[in-house]
Amino acid sequence: MSDRLKTHLQTLPAFELDALRLDRWNEVATVAGQFNADTETIRRLLQEIRPKHKADRFEWLQAVCQRHDIGVRALRTAVAIFSFAGDTGYIWPSQRSLAHRAGYGDDAEIRRGLASLVAIGAIRKLRIVNMPEQLAEAALTSAKNGGSGRSARGTAYALTPPADWSKKCNTGTLCPSADRDTVSLLNLQGKPQQASPDVSSYSGASTINIEYAESSVMGNDRRKARG
Incomplete structure (x- = not known):
């Protein structure tokens, strides 16, 4: 009888096993009556078939x-x-x-x-x-x-x-781009292209590229060093 009861418990869905372990509405007594078993036997079997710590x-x-x-x-x-x-x-x-x-x-x-x-x-x-x-x-x-x-x-x-x-x-919506370092380098290119051929420089101001800025800074540093 104990083996038959254990087999029955093993075939129950997980939520029914949880309800038996909680036993809020005397589910254990109900099952015990169906199998002519005592409640302690059912609780012992529930403990035996409980999943181990690799759930x-x-x-x-x-x-x-x-x-x-x-x-x-x-x-x-x-x-x-x-x-x-x-x-x-x-x-x-x-x-x-x-x-x-x-x-x-x-x-x-x-x-x-x-x-x-x-x-x-x-x-x-x-x-x-x-x-x-x-x-x-x-x-x-x-x-x-x-x-x-x-x-x-x-x-x-x-x-x-x-x-x-x-x-x-x-x-591509959740993963970072595998080429993000390359993209960063492209964004720091020495001569950035104009966004659109139809767009002129703002208020007629002359454009300045990175190469010119770098040479100006180096020139200033050389003059400071001579002084």
């Missing part, structure tokens, strides 16, 4: 930290998300809670960090009511009854497996 959220955070196309704000946001994440891969804290956990006093910083993570496909935004039923119920239940007290219109976030992240680097 998806650890791999997710490691993958985020290895990205070179996001900034410090997105990394701090990812760490805050990780601190709320459990085995289910869903979280539903408010932006204010995420900002506090990330060390920001302004919620706008978290919104920018979340936008960066959404852009690379690391997280997916959804309504709380669209989460798995048990998780949505836990999020919407009032705090005094053991829930989170969130609104049905609130936003939740799902951690996306790194293998499914979009390849945003191909768009």
